[in-house]
Amino acid sequence: MPPSDPASASALSLRGLTKRFGPTIAVAGIDLDIPTGSFYGVVGPNGAGKTTALSMATGLLEPDTGTVLVHGVDLWADPASAKPMLGVLPDSLHTFDRLTGAELITYAGLLRGLDREVVRERRDDLLAALDLRQAGSTLVTDYSAGMTKKIGLACALVHAPRVLVLDEPFEAVDPVSAGAIRRILISFVGSGGTVVLSSHVMALVERLCDHVAVVGSGRILAAGSLDEVRGGQDLEDRFVGLVGDVEDGRDLAWLRQS
């Protein structure tokens, strides 16, 4: 454990992150501190910059400016020390889909420098815990969207990271598997780990997370504990209040059946 890691420090802190793609400003300056041991939800409308921000926070996309600290270690300056502390599940990226589910978990574990015996044991544990034993010998290319999410989560967990950054982990996952994932994440946070997840489903964030940040137009619109951000309202109402409702709520009369 690096010396710059007092127990009270943030698990993940983003400082002045910006990213521009040509004329489009995807992230316009994000500062966010994610306390150790928190279950942190990041919500925002489509195209708000959530995925871009999380990519920069996990080493997948180089920020134009700003720093990312993982338990006090600068991710972009010292990736060799920072990346092992992170477990990452990106949204809508391919995996090595010519591997079977079991092989993909093994691959992720061995890349992280784990021993073969350890990887074998953890692979079988993860396949069982996520109800993927049947799918372990099937190629990932034949998986459904929900199964792909679950195998991605298993790959993020295999090296027992300290911080999990999950982009839309419950998307397309069936209720039984979602229950299993929830239990795994809750016990991970209970044991001192930190989870950051993005989602569009407010009810899920309210149910799981103790902290939440609302992102809009590449900025943080509100952040803090769930109750602070809600301010006595429903999270969904507060969210719509912050990012603004659809401006032209026109009626599609031609769509009516009679």
Place this chain on the structure above:
Amino acid sequence: MVATVLSLKYRVVRHQLQREWWRALLLIGGGVWSLSLVPAVLWAQHALALQPIDVRADILVGAGALCVLGWVVAPLLVTGLDDTLDPGRFAVLGPSARTLMPGLTVAATLTIPAVFFGVMFLVLTRAWRFDGAGTMAVAVLGAVLTVASMVLGARVAVAWAARAVSSRRARTVSLIGLVAALGAIGPAIWLTVRDGLESAAEHELPIILEWLGRTPLGAGMAAPGALAEGELWSAAWRLLLMAGTVAALWGAWGVNVSRALVHPVHRGGGAQRRTDAILAGAADRWWGSRGGAAIVTRTVRSRALVYWATDVRYLVNAMGVVALPFVIFVIVVPVMGLDARWALAAPIVLAASIGWGRHNDLAYDSTALWMDVVAGRIGRQVMAGRAQAVLVWGVPAVLVSAVAIVAWGRFWVAIPGLIGACVGALGSTLGVSALSSVVLPYRAPAPGENPFGAEVGSLGASLVAQLISGAAMLAVLPLVTVPFILSLTLDGRWGWLALVTGVGLGIGACIAGVRAAGAMYDRRSGQLLAAVV
């Protein structure tokens, strides 16, 4: 529907050109180059018109058949086919193949190569202008049908090849077929041409051309000649044959379009694998893979080997490297009557093709790269593992072909030098490619996409990367080939020097390239994903 499909196609092209303006230059360049060939074609038809009828017909049949073959083979081996209008993309909109086909056909006809060949063949029909209006009409009809068979033939070849490589059994069958065909064609051409080009041109060639004129490859070009010699029936059945061929090709394409609408690709065909190939591969310690970080190298290598064995895009790539050496050995050397020792270039070119073929290696893993990127600072291990996976099949392929060529021509003296040159070419080009794939990656077909697909303006979709990696390769290759050439021309003892320098430089360049590429990988890891999408 025709107008809808056409405007869709041109809108896609326009947007693509707006995003990457230099593609427009390539498109214009291609157009200008095509136009510059028109005077040559005009001159050719003029010269042909003065020849006797049978010579005229023979030349036109030969040229036509070569063009048809080129149209079918080129997209499979070299360039790919513009797949802007991939029928699978229409699937969600719900049109039937019947409503789509007219639009797709017109769009396929209105491409620069198709228009160019159409104009060229129509100009060539003027070679028959002195033989009466009837002959001229037959010539025009034959030319149009021949060009139509080229355009449709290319589509059908790509569609069937894509289907053939997508299932394991079909893949094995087609691979065996390909090897058998190459094995048959090669010796046949050698036997024909070995007795001397003149004798072949005098005895075998006219017979081959006569027979070609009875097949769909040449019937359209042979028909006017038949009519000019007064054989009405013989011209008529040739045109009918061509019309039937075009109809059959169109039908076959239509069948493929309607299949593509209801058979989305990107499935593994339900393949199962109980053993963990990655876990087993990581235990496989061989050369250069000791030490703490080595397990990561071995892991990446075993993953890459799974891809070489199962991913269609990699298989097509691996087959494509054979094209150039095969052409050198089977066509260039015998046809140009070069000294048989030139055939020794084939295995060296094979080695360089394998190496240079990996200059966009990273992009083939597409966005799955994120797994390697988040795992830490492991660029060197990633690049080493990838290079080792190529060497696993590349080294045996190159050595076997080198020994085979030496045995064929009994050039036993040349073997040390040849092995040195081959190993040197493979290692140094792989080193260059490793660097290029990290520094200049460009978009490759994504997993599950048609491996024979190419993007709009495909010939240069990646021009900068190809030019730079190609130039770097050409700069490096003389270092490993010059001693070998000296051993053939000056003194055989140079061969032993070629062996030492080739093997030494090859291994050195490969290791140096992979290490430098690994360092660049770590430095650029935050930009790589964005670069390959």
